[in-house]
Amino acid sequence: MLSNETSVALVKGNKSYGQITGELLATVEGKTPLWWFAGMTIGTILLAIGAWAVYMSLAEGLGTWGLTNSVAWGWDIINFVWWIGIGHAGTAFTIFFLVFRQKWAGSINRAAEAMTVFAVVCAAMFPLLHMGRPWLAFYILPYPNTRLLWLNFNSPLFWDVLAITTYLITSIMLWYLGMVPDLATIRQRTKNKVGRFLYGMFSLGWDGSLYTYNRYETLMKLLGGLAAPLVISVHTIVALDFAVSVLPGWHATILPPYFFVGAIFSGFAMVLTLMILFRKAFNLYDYVTEKHLDNIAHVLKYGSLVIGLAYVTELFIAWYSGVEYELHTFFHARASGTFSTAFWIMFAFNAIIPQLFWFRKARQNLVVLFLVSVIINIGMWFERYIILISSLAQDFLPSSWTAYHPTMVDIGIYLGTFGLFTCGMLMFVRYIPIVAVNEVKPISRQGHANEKTTQDHER
């Protein structure tokens, strides 16, 4: 699928290790750029809007949301599925790197993992708030209690709690352990007392011993291997939340693989969006090369084909089944009728526009790459909107059909998660090297086998 030939240079410029350390730590050691403060301000404003919306939800109750008797899952679950989908790419990259030995993923997987962690935290906000009384969230854990009740272990909603918790904790372990050697490098170089204390604490006394590296490599491969099935299981279980119900449009065996591909698709699109911004902001052109962006564009191209196939298959099966409810949902609610605009936006944004990436010119044009990556994530939001709202708003009883509109509180919470994500990512890029220094060093020689490092500067 993706080229891994040894002739392709993964890091441009045949750099020495010292140079790599200096260049990659410049993002942490340099002065804070002005745009960072601007980004933080916007993020904080969004976070404040989110805090207001959360306050309203808790103080006034879920009546402040746009939910109705039929549309019991609205913006909250749309956004939950959307964020979880975005959160899939980090682990996917780690698996490419650790399990499939796709060395090119080495310079992206740190940023992708960070994105995963923040996206999953954003996603977890929604079901937590949807409980109405999140301080009683521990009720969903199976423990002996005075209520003399146990959980229903056959419920996908319980599986979802387990799946997301497992995914979040495993992602944090992979992300954090991956950065320990780099934190140690910063600890040795920083002159700031507070910085040395904090980096010293978090680097766990790492000394670069080969014995430690040996065990460390084994552990990372092990965690990568353990996380690999999680990438598939998390979104499969999210899909089961819908698929085990009896609603037309939800009750389909295609849903788990369809959700999984959608998640990888939207996650990779978000990685592309962020990497284009980061490589420009931090001058990482030598580490995140055109080849990296090209590889992600290839993944998106094939992802788009599979997604398109899933859309068409759903329509075909609805027609082929001959069930009038299915026919209504797919042809009268989605493809034509109330939700047709959203449906065709979804279809065009996810299945048609990314086909541009068959052309090399489109893959090499940064503006096209960036726009398409943003378009895909808008399209993926509409996909979740279509799945949820079109099936719920027009259910089996036409007398209870209703229109669904989000309220300001719904929109506020969504904006708040954007604030959380923006602030989290900005804190990450400021205090932790975006590119994994210790992982890039061994792959930096690839493609420069017969050249001598020319710029080995002495300090």
Added chain:
Amino acid sequence: MQTKKPRKTMNAKQITAVFRDESVLLTALKKLRENGVNIRDIYGPCANHDLIRNFTRESRLPYLSVLVGLFTVVATFAFIYYVAVIDYPLRYGGKPIFSFPPMVVAMFLLAILVTGGASTFAFLGRTRLFPGKEVSLPGPRTLDDRFYLVLDENFNPGEIKQWLSESGAEEIIENEPSE
């Protein structure tokens, strides 16, 4: 092949050889190994598979992980069986009280969670990494761009130093052990 990090011998001087390139270090390592020299450790900025393979044996961490994983699978099954079949056999939707397939989901997820956590803590325990640990590095550029091969000066130091410089060590330092 060395399996364990050798204990520090008291009052022995140390020889530290500094290398810029892993391939040069690998030749030196092989040369020392051929002559039966025990190496205390090698410190460097990144992991090199050839170096690791020539230096020490594979970690036994995966065996522990498999054991923990199997234990978690069995324990989860036992727990859900106790809850759903023995303690609280509630029949909903006409479904059987004991149904194995839905149990697999929790068994699978918990196995991953517990195995991942246990492996991580086993790693941290075995390598003695913890927040606030004192660090003594063999050289200032250890975590930047140089590899340091450290060995105890126990016998034929002259010969060892000659092998090291012949194989391309950038610098050879003789010093008292730091502790």
